[in-house]
Amino acid sequence: MKFVRSVSEVFGYSPFGALRRHAELCGKAIGLLQKQFEAYRRGEFDKVERLREEIDELEYKADMIKEEIRTNLTKSLLLPVDRHDLLHFLEVQDGIINYCEHVGHMVTFRRVKAPEKIWRELDILLAKIMETVNKYEELVDHISRLVASSFTRKEVEDAMMHVKEVEQLEHECDLVQIGLYTLLFNAEGMDPLDVHLMVEWVSHLGEIANYTARAADRFRTMVLGRG
Amino acid sequence: MDLLLALIIFAGLYMAWNIGANDAANSMATSYGSGALTLKQIVVIGSLLEFCGAVFFGKNVTHTIAKGIVPIDTLDYHLVVIGALAALLSAGFWITLATYYQLPISTSHSIVGAMLGFGLAAVSQGYLDLSDIHWNVMTKIVLSWIISPIFGAILAFFIFTLIRLLILEKYDIYRVERIFKYLQVGTACYVAFAHGSNDVANATGPIAAALGFMGQQMPPWILFIGGLGISVGIATWGYRVIEMVGKRITELTPTRGFSAEFSTATTVLIASYFGMPISTTHTLVGSVIGVGLAGGLASVNLKIIKKIITSWLLTVPVAAALAIALYTVMVIFL
Numbered sequence: 166m167k168f169v170r171s172v173s174e175v176f177g178y179s180p181f182g183a184l185r186r187h188a189e190l191c192g193k194a195i196g197l198l199q200k201q202f203e204a205y206r207r208g209e210f211d212k213v214e215r216l217r218e219e220i221d222e223l224e225y226k227a228d229m230i231k232e233e234i235r236t237n238l239t240k241s242l243l244l245p246v247d248r249h250d251l252l253h254f255l256e257v258q259d260g261i262i263n264y265c266e267h268v269g270h271m272v273t274f275r276r277v278k279a280p281e282k283i284w285r286e287l288d289i290l291l292a293k294i295m296e297t298v299n300k301y302e303e304l305v306d307h308i309s310r311l312v313a314s315s316f317t318r319k320e321v322e323d324a325m326m327h328v329k330e331v332e333q334l335e336h337e338c339d340l341v342q343i344g345l346y347t348l349l350f351n352a353e354g355m356d357p358l359d360v361h362l363m364v365e366w367v368s369h370l371g372e373i374a375n376y377t378a379r380a381a382d383r384f385r386t387m388v389l390g391r392g
Numbered sequence: 393m394d395l396l397l398a399l400i401i402f403a404g405l406y407m408a409w410n411i412g413a414n415d416a417a418n419s420m421a422t423s424y425g426s427g428a429l430t431l432k433q434i435v436v437i438g439s440l441l442e443f444c445g446a447v448f449f450g451k452n453v454t455h456t457i458a459k460g461i462v463p464i465d466t467l468d469y470h471l472v473v474i475g476a477l478a479a480l481l482s483a484g485f486w487i488t489l490a491t492y493y494q495l496p497i498s499t500s501h502s503i504v505g506a507m508l509g510f511g512l513a514a515v516s517q518g519y520l521d522l523s524d525i526h527w528n529v530m531t532k533i534v535l536s537w538i539i540s541p542i543f544g545a546i547l548a549f550f551i552f553t554l555i556r557l558l559i560l561e562k563y564d565i566y567r568v569e570r571i572f573k574y575l576q577v578g579t580a581c582y583v584a585f586a587h588g589s590n591d592v593a594n595a596t597g598p599i600a601a602a603l604g605f606m607g608q609q610m611p612p613w614i615l616f617i618g619g620l621g622i623s624v625g626i627a628t629w630g631y632r633v634i635e636m637v638g639k640r641i642t643e644l645t646p647t648r649g650f651s652a653e654f655s656t657a658t659t660v661l662i663a664s665y666f667g668m669p670i671s672t673t674h675t676l677v678g679s680v681i682g683v684g685l686a687g688g689l690a691s692v693n694l695k696i697i698k699k700i701i702t703s704w705l706l707t708v709p710v711a712a713a714l715a716i717a718l719y720t721v722m723v724i725f726l
Contacts, residue, residue, distance in 0.1 A: 170496055171633070172496070174693060175693055177692055242693060243691070245689070319561070
């Protein structure tokens, strides 16, 4: 509309909604990854392939959001958190979905055969990672309340409790991971190539949990390092 | 001569309409964005309180614009009428142009620049000495332009910090926002009143000068006309601006809106008291930045500061140059 002089320009680009959307995509990706492993077990390899594509798409969408934030987060914006802290946080959060994509691809490399015990343990690991990422999503959801309350002590404390919970879950993932390594390296009669690929899966799944915990840590730095 | 006076009143009304349509609307939009008031309520409250502010508190700034810059008492009456008309027309033209290109310029700066232009034109024709122009007042005005947004920012910073420490730390944020919605009705009125008291002068200052009442008591109907023009501006065009700007600034929740509005209105009213013609819009921008500095906003675009400073540097010379040109031409023909 013409013939308007307005003050609305004083309100700049806010990255917080986009950060939440990005975190949501991470959660969705890990959900698809879980489904992908289920399909793999049932031998539905077409579905495995389809899910890989879906995860790729989510990763692409996440990259778009990352790009949007990076493009718009110019130095002339006055934000309630440090700009560099926010960008570091985003970088690490992006690692979560990147590793989901890696694993999504690795699942399609080869059809492995492994004892039931290992599959069960792998299910447990996936469920644990799912739980970690879900908890992490809840943590990022804090951002809207933090901004709305302009980072009051209570809201910051609530968020910090959540960071600790994510870190605890990541530790639990580690334990399952160690158990799986032991099982895999002692699996008599398994094809060494199968062992190798499964070890790669486990390492990369572990990275998803690692990045989630690191992102939570970055979130803490960002929230506490204000001003 | 009667024709000239009619033209001046007409040009003054156009100016007042512009002030209502854009400036008043911008200051009122904050209450719409947060949902404190409906559009209809804002238009009614805005028109009413802008009018009251103009009529009851608009005298000091009108006085400054009319004779604070150019010593009109020492000039020939005919020249003053032409000068006032030239100032109103050039300020009006510049505002229209800038609004078309959506530049965040100030009506106050425009009219001050234009009145200065009139004074300088009179100097160039030998009616006045350069030292006759009230440079001390001019300096004060320019200082007030620099101080007012900064003052608004500091005030808003403190008010929002107080709200944060005393209220937000203790109570649920959503309940607090609901309560502040009601308080914001009060600050919306406050802003409208303050805005009317300051900005009406941009329209009525030159009229008062032309009518030559300034030595004696200025008749209240001049302010009445100005107030009316602003109210009509809000009702005929301002509501659209309020709606548009309000929708874009939903970030200004009631607590933030309250802080920004209260600081803006207080700053502007103080300026009105001292007769300083400042920009309400720029003060509002300063106040919003203050809330942002207090950590109250998700994102504040500081680029606007550069834009505002550019508009300062542009508005005064452009309005002055236009007024000089118009005055020189009109003196020859009228």
